[in-house]
Amino acid sequence: MKLLIIGGTVFLGRAAVEHALEQGHEITLFNRGQSNADLFPEVEQLHGNRDGGLDPLIGRTYDVCLDTCGYFPRIVKASAQLLKCSVDRYAFVSSLSVYGEPSAEGTDEDGVLATLDDPTIEEVTEETYGPLKALCEAEVTASFGDRVLLIRPGLIVGPHDPTDRFTYWPWRAAQGGQILAPGRPDRPIQFIDVRDLAAWIVNMLESGETGVYNTASSPGDLTMQTLLRTCCEMSDKDTEPVWMDDAFLTEHEVGPWIELPLWIPEDEPIARGFFDFRTDHAIVKGLTFRPLEDTVRATMEWSLTRPDDHEWRGGLKKERERELLAEWLRRT
Numbered sequence: 001m002k003l004l005i006i007g008g009t010v011f012l013g014r015a016a017v018e019h020a021l022e023q024g025h026e027i028t029l030f031n032r033g034q035s036n037a038d039l040f041p042e043v044e045q046l047h048g049n050r051d052g053g054l055d056p057l058i059g060r061t062y063d064v065c066l067d068t069c070g071y072f073p074r075i076v077k078a079s080a081q082l083l084k085c086s087v088d089r090y091a092f093v094s095s096l097s098v099y100g101e102p103s104a105e106g107t108d109e110d111g112v113l114a115t116l117d118d119p120t121i122e123e124v125t126e127e128t129y130g131p132l133k134a135l136c137e138a139e140v141t142a143s144f145g146d147r148v149l150l151i152r153p154g155l156i157v158g159p160h161d162p163t164d165r166f167t168y169w170p171w172r173a174a175q176g177g178q179i180l181a182p183g184r185p186d187r188p189i190q191f192i193d194v195r196d197l198a199a200w201i202v203n204m205l206e207s208g209e210t211g212v213y214n215t216a217s218s219p220g221d222l223t224m225q226t227l228l229r230t231c232c233e234m235s236d237k238d239t240e241p242v243w244m245d246d247a248f249l250t251e252h253e254v255g256p257w258i259e260l261p262l263w264i265p266e267d268e269p270i271a272r273g274f275f276d277f278r279t280d281h282a283i284v285k286g287l288t289f290r291p292l293e294d295t296v297r298a299t300m301e302w303s304l305t306r307p308d309d310h311e312w313r314g315g316l317k318k319e320r321e322r323e324l325l326a327e328w329l330r331r332t
Contacts, residue, residue: 001025001206002061004087006050006079007068008043009036011160012093012153015198016066017043023202030057031069050075054082061086064205068093072122073135080143091149091205092140096214097130098152102273106219109152109212109281146210151201154216154277155262158194158295159302165261166191168315169231170300176237180321180328182254182263183246185225189262190216190275193295200287213282217289219275224262226292234296244328252324254316261314 003020007013008029017040020027029040033047046056050070057079065087070076080090099107100114114131121128141148157166172179197215204213225241232239246265256264264271279287316324 002028002063003205004028004030004057004060004062004065004083005068006030006065006070009039010069011162012156012194012198013066013068014039014160015158015194016068016201019195019199019202023206025202028060028062050079052078054079057082057086059086063087064089064091066091066093066201066205067140070136070140071124071129071132073119073132073139074122076136077139077143080140084143089147089149089205089208089210090140090144091151091201092137093201094133094137094150094152095130096152096154096216096277098134098137099130099277102277104273104276106276106278107214107273108278109214149201149204149210150212151197152212152214153192153197154214155191156194156197157191157299159298161194161299162313164312164314165258167299167303168261168312169227170234170296171303172315173228173231173235173239174237174300174304176235176239178240178242178325179228179232180260180316180324181224181228181241181243182249182260183224183244183266185243186223187266188220188275189222189224189227190219190277191222191262192216193290196287196289200282200285203286209285211281213285213287214277214279215282215287216277216279218279218283219277221289222292227262227296230292230296231300234293234300242325242328244324248328248331249324252327254324258314259316259320 003025005013008017008031017027028044028046030046032049048054048056065083070092098113099111113134116131119135137150155165161167192215228241250265254260264274
């Protein structure tokens with residue numbers, strides 16, 4: 001398979017390249033050459049800019065384009081239109097955030113998509129991210145029709161995750177001591193290991209598949225308690241989760257999702273169905289999930305290779321966690 005990957009050196013793109021190389025595919029990367037530029041010296045790399053700098057792709061043909069980093073419909077439209085006559089299929093990595101109101105009964109691929117009052121906006125925020133991804137999907141489909149594979153992942157986790165939204169928990173367990181554990185212990189959560197997602201995407205491209213797929217762990221398979229217990233078991237330090245309820249965390253203005261990853265107060269409207277997306281369509285097509293222990297161990301080991309002064313993009317600051325633990329234990 002002759003595969004063009006837009007991106008290819010950061011997180012999911014990186015994992016997709018690694019798996020595609022293992023499968024013996026011919027790969028070309030198109031990116032700015034700014035992130036992890038020393039990766040994959042054996043792979044052809046074209047450098048340009050998606051916003052007005054697509055000329056290096058003119059006149060080239062590929063079996064499939066995998067777009068791992070499209071966020072604005074105007075820019076995605078440009079690459080889709082340029083490639084529609086020179087690429088057989090276009091695979092676009094979207095997000096479960098495209099669904100405007102996830103159903104508590106489980107949202108499948110026919111769920112209602114989010115919209116924007118101003119579809120020309122080009123600023124990614126919590127409110128615009130999902131609707132912009134939905135608009136990007138529409139642009140790809142407008143150019144490629146039924147030759148499109150739309151991939152809607154939930155939270156992608158594992159080694160080399162630049163967001164820190166999952167990495168915080170394995171890393172925190174590796175530090176030992178009492179760990180602030182949020183909300184109801186048996187509350188379900190959903191995510192997917194980047195290596196499982198990358199392998200499935202490449203397999204789908206090999207098989208010539210198209211369509212729309214939610215990609216995350218099966219709803220109900222994972223809980224916050226399962227995750228933290230596994231993190232503690234993988235650590236070589238003495239660790240103890242201290243569970244705090246939503247009311248306490250909200251009272252102390254703890255920030256959901258980013259400051260305290262994987263936590264959203266259950267009375268928030270967005271929480272309805274947030275960890276209950278249907279993924280059986282992708283599972284029927286071969287999506288599998290490695291053991292949680294594998295994901296936690298690999299993420300923990302990678303997190304411990306980063307410098308001590310790493311600037312975390314997610315997770316509680318040490319002082320903040322200590323203050324909250326002290327106040328909770330004082331009350332209880």
